[in-house]
Amino acid sequence: MNETINTINSLYTTHGNFSTQDVKEEDMQTILKTCVRAANASARQSYSIVVIRDRERIRQLCGYTGSKALLFCVDYNRIMDVSNHLGHDYKASGIADFITGSTDTILAAQTAAICARSLGIDSLFTNGIQRGDINRIYDLVQLPEKGCFPLIMLVLGYADKEPTYLKGRYRGKGLIHDEQYQRCTERDLQNLIAEYDDPSKKMGMIQDWEKHGFTHYLDWFFEKWIGKGERPEKSQMLSLLERSGFLDW
Ligand SMILES: Cc1cc2nc3c(=O)[nH]c(=O)nc-3n(C[C@H](O)[C@H](O)[C@H](O)COP(=O)(O)O)c2cc1C
Numbered sequence: 001m002n003e004t005i006n007t008i009n010s011l012y013t014t015h016g017n018f019s020t021q022d023v024k025e026e027d028m029q030t031i032l033k034t035c036v037r038a039a040n041a042s043a044r045q046s047y048s049i050v051v052i053r054d055r056e057r058i059r060q061l062c063g064y065t066g067s068k069a070l071l072f073c074v075d076y077n078r079i080m081d082v083s084n085h086l087g088h089d090y091k092a093s094g095i096a097d098f099i100t101g102s103t104d105t106i107l108a109a110q111t112a113a114i115c116a117r118s119l120g121i122d123s124l125f126t127n128g129i130q131r132g133d134i135n136r137i138y139d140l141v142q143l144p145e146k147g148c149f150p151l152i153m154l155v156l157g158y159a160d161k162e163p164t165y166l167k168g169r170y171r172g173k174g175l176i177h178d179e180q181y182q183r184c185t186e187r188d189l190q191n192l193i194a195e196y197d198d199p200s201k202k203m204g205m206i207q208d209w210e211k212h213g214f215t216h217y218l219d220w221f222f223e224k225w226i227g228k229g230e231r232p233e234k235s236q237m238l239s240l241l242e243r244s245g246f247l248d249w
Helices: 003-009 025-035 055-062 077-085 095-118 135-141 186-197 217-225 233-244
Strands: 047-052 068-075 122-126 148-157
Touching: 003 095, 025 047, 025 068, 025 095, 047 055, 047 095, 055 068, 055 135, 055 148, 068 095, 095 122, 095 148, 135 233, 148 233, 186 217
Parallel strands: none
Antiparallel strands: 047 068, 068 148, 122 148
């Protein structure tokens, strides 16, 4: 294994238990310069990154806190502004631009997480920015309403303790397909369920689902974690996407 593969294989999430140790500005600059190396459609980098250095502001934005945070937004404003400046009339809108912009954004975000790990910096991806009133994100960091959507936040810092294990990953049937897509058979599904139940694989979000009265981890997952209730943010998300122009055709 080379160093890059070792770094990727050692990625893990710090679930908010960051210590008071700060990430150095020099390391932040390295992460920022490096993450934008990610591939991006039409070489236009349809995203913006807002750097947050204040712990309380990080908490207000995503509900967690850490030393620093990077807010990754799908964003076409810089590109539209330069187009207008040159007298062109490029306008990004519609779901295709949103999907392409989201892809650019997430590639840069994951590259930042890998870069951070390689520097010994712990991280947390959170969609906490989309919990509660999503408009607070637009207000707190002054995002433009049109052509911009806050997609994911990466909190950076140093965990107060190392994780005791790395979470496993499913790599079996239904995930990796050979040449042609194949739906899982009943047997594949049973194997998948058993894999999540195998304590040595540490696949799920919790390890003690039996104590909660569930036969399988995935029973806990579907009944307790995903739940049956509608999240109120869903309708707000839709109206913000409408406002952004990303739902225009
Ligand atoms: C879109 C997204 C949102 C996430 N949101 C949260 C979150 O709000 N809180 C949290 O503790 N972890 C969050 N995570 C981290 C996942 O829980 C974590 O990646 C997963 O459990 C696998 O664990 P690992 O990264 O340690 O391998 C999020 C990850 C992603 C990709």
